Amino acid sequence: xxxxxxxAGSTRPGRTPHPDAQHxxxxxxxxxxxVTVLLVALNLRLAITSLPPLxxxxxxxxxxxxxxxxxxxxxxxxxxxxxxxxxxxxxxRWGRESAVAAALAVLAVxxxxxxxxxxxxxxxxxxxxxxxxxxxxGTITPGIIKEFFxxxxxxxxxxxxxxxxGGAAAASALSVPxxxxxxxxxxxxxxxxxxxxxxLAFCWPVxxxxxxxxxxxxEPAETRLPLPWRYTTAWLVVVYMSxxxxxxxxxxxxxAPFYESHGWTATDAGLLLAVxxxxxxxxxxxxxxxxxRLPDRRPMxxxxxxxxxxxxxxxxxxxxxxxxxxxGLVGLGLGSGFALGLVLFSxxxxxxxxxxxxxxxxxxxxxxxxxxxxxxxxxLRDATGSYQVPFAMLLVLLVPQGAAAFMLRPGRxxxx
Numbered sequence: 001x002x003x004x005x006x007x008a009g010s011t012r013p014g015r016t017p018h019p020d021a022q023h024x025x026x027x028x029x030x031x032x033x034x035v036t037v038l039l040v041a042l043n044l045r046l047a048i049t050s051l052p053p054l055x056x057x058x059x060x061x062x063x064x065x066x067x068x069x070x071x072x073x074x075x076x077x078x079x080x081x082x083x084x085x086x087x088x089x090x091x092x093r094w095g096r097e098s099a100v101a102a103a104l105a106v107l108a109v110x111x112x113x114x115x116x117x118x119x120x121x122x123x124x125x126x127x128x129x130x131x132x133x134x135x136x137x138g139t140i141t142p143g144i145i146k147e148f149f150x151x152x153x154x155x156x157x158x159x160x161x162x163x164x165x166g167g168a169a170a171a172s173a174l175s176v177p178x179x180x181x182x183x184x185x186x187x188x189x190x191x192x193x194x195x196x197x198x199x200l201a202f203c204w205p206v207x208x209x210x211x212x213x214x215x216x217x218x219e220p221a222e223t224r225l226p227l228p229w230r231y232t233t234a235w236l237v238v239v240y241m242s243x244x245x246x247x248x249x250x251x252x253x254x255x256a257p258f259y260e261s262h263g264w265t266a267t268d269a270g271l272l273l274a275v276x277x278x279x280x281x282x283x284x285x286x287x288x289x290x291x292x293r294l295p296d297r298r299p300m301x302x303x304x305x306x307x308x309x310x311x312x313x314x315x316x317x318x319x320x321x322x323x324x325x326x327x328g329l330v331g332l333g334l335g336s337g338f339a340l341g342l343v344l345f346s347x348x349x350x351x352x353x354x355x356x357x358x359x360x361x362x363x364x365x366x367x368x369x370x371x372x373x374x375x376x377x378x379x380l381r382d383a384t385g386s387y388q389v390p391f392a393m394l395l396v397l398l399v400p401q402g403a404a405a406f407m408l409r410p411g412r413x414x415x416x
Contacts, residue, residue, distance in 0.1 A: 033148050036206045037141060037156065038163040039199035040100055044138050045168035046192035047111055047130035048076050049277060050175045052256045053270030054185045061185070062120055066257075070378030072127055073253040074371045077245070079131025080138060081367030085227070087139035088360040096140050096147075096356070097207030103140075104200040107133025111193025117186035126189075133196070139363050142345045143356030153346045154292035161284030161339045167195070169277030176270045225353075227361040228415035233348050234358055236404050236412075237341070238365045240301070243401035244337045245370030247308060250394055251276065251330055253374035258387050262320060272327055279328045280335025287336035291343055301340055301405035305398050307333030312395045316388065350414050358415050 051058075051072055059069040090099035110129025116122035141160070149156040171192055179188035228234040255276055256269035264272070287304070291297055311329030314322060345362070349355040377390040384390075 030148075032202075032206060033144075033210075034156065034159070036097075036199075036202045037144060037148075038159055039195075039202055040104070040137050040141055041160040041163035042167040043104065043107060043196050043199050044134050044141075044164050045277075046171045046195060047107065047127070047134065047189075048073060049168040049252060049273070050171040050189055050192050051127075052253055053172060053175045053266060053273055054179060054188065055253070056257060056260060056266060057179070057185055058117075058123075061118065062123075064120075066378035066382050067375055070253055070374040072123070073249060073374040075124065075127045076131030076134055077249050077367050077374075078371030079128060079367075080135040081364050081369070081371060083132055083135035084139045084360045084363035084367065087136040088227075088356060090136060091140050091143070091356060095207060095210065096144050097203065097210045099207075100137050100140050100144070101200060101203040101207045103133040103136035104196045104203055105133075106130075107137070108193045108196040108200065111190050111196060114189040114193075115186050117189055123186075130193075135363070135367075139360050140356060142342055142359045143352045146346050146349075146355045147352035150352075154288040154343055157339060157342050158285045158288040160342070161288065161335065162281055165277055165281040165284050165335055169274045169281060172270055172277050173274030176267050225357065225416060227357050227364075228354075229361065231413060231415045233408075233412045234361055234415050236407050237344050237348060237358065238362050239404040240344075240401060240408065241341045241362050242366040242369045243397050243404070244334065244341060245366045246373045246397060247394055247401070248334045248338065249370050250373035250377050250390070251334070254377050254381070254387065254390070255327060255330075258315070258319070258391075259323060261387065272323060275324060276327045276331040279331030280338075282335065283332040284335035284339040287339045288343055291340060296410050297340055297344065297347070298406055298408060300336065301408065302402055304333045304337035304340065305402040305405060308337070309333075309395060309398050312391060312398075316391050316395065344408065348412060348414050350416055354414075354416055 055069045055072065058064065058072070059066065087099065087103070090102065093099075094102070107130050110126045110131075110133060113122050113126030113129065117126065142157075145156050145160065146153055175188055178191055179185040182188055182191075252273075256266070256273045259269045259272055260266060283304070287300060291300060294300070307329050311326045311331075311333065314326035314329070319326070341362075345355045345359045349358045377387075377393075380390040380393070381387055
């Protein structure tokens with residue numbers, strides 16, 4: 001007769017619950033854990049979205065062309081891919097919550113280094129460290145949500161999206177005003193590291209509490225399982241999220257410069273980018289809540305793709321006719337698309353650890369691919385003298401993204 005290790009935190013009749021089980025049971029569904037998750041989510045876009053409204057100023061001050069300024073957005077996204085497996089190993093070694101606390105510390109250090117951003121090496125080093133912190137936090141947090149809020153994954157994911165995209169919108173809108181107020185764009189970029197310090201103040205004690213004696217109760221066999229490379233379902237999620245992320249980071253990096261090329265001021269373009277992020281808050285919160293009530297995610301996934309197509313098409317054909325509507329449609333589509341992608345990690349995995357493995361695989365590939373988007377768009381813009389070709393490319397790539405979404409039917413094999 002086969003046996004399996006008991007789940008972390010489980011007890012057997014006649015035995016006193018393990019102290020760690022008691023600590024973790026107390027954290028399940030707790031307000032403290034929810035606040036911690038939301039504070040982590042708040043920090044996952046600040047270092048990225050604070051850059052694009054300042055990119056023309058940075059390029060002019062440092063004499064960087066659009067390929068190099070595009071790389072400032074590319075670098076943290078590349079980190080989010082490359083370091084996703086590293087995040088998985090950190091979670092196994094230290095526990096998920098302690099690994100996220102370490103990530104927040106690195107993020108805070110990276111943001112602080114950008115105070116010296118007038119020196120190009122410090123600007124890129126700070127961005128690299130911030131990208132590492134975002135990579136670890138973003139990879140591990142979906143597994144924390146599945147573990148501690150297993151009955152309310154979609155609803156907590158909605159809160160996660162609200163915090164993440166709300167922070168992104170604030171950073172986009174306030175980046176230029178802060179630079180003007182401080183008289184320094186490096187100080188504006190570094191300002192957002194304060195939120196990482198606040199999140200760390202919550203995450204560190206929660207991590208210590210949740211991970212006390214964790215090695216003694218975790219399933220060792222589970223921690224040795226590889227990423228789900230052999231599963232078709234995992235690859236469909238990879239394709240969908242890769243193209244979704246390519247679209248998001250391309251738009252994030254270049255919406256503001258695109259409209260500046262049409263005569264908008266940097267402040268107004270930053271406000272437009274804030275609308276891009278704010279509409280993602282709306283759809284990113286609403287989509288998981290609605291998805292919680294529907295067994296089939298495909299109609300919502302396809303609606304998100306169509307919304308992006310309408311917005312990008314409008315920007316290509318008549319960019320000045322209704323810019324707020326075009327950008328709003330793109331934001332609505334990308335916000336719902338990403339939020340639903342996070343729900344897919346839970347839909348197609350069998351356990352919290354499996355969800356973390358699936359997210360690590362998806363983020364490794366998708367963010368590594370998507371990291372090229374800002375640089376490719378910048379290079380195409382420099383080569384062709386306009387944004388028509390790179391934005392047409394974004395429109396065409398929505399076709400395979402929609403095809404992958406359509407194939408993610410209910411009942412597909414879940415990854416171990």
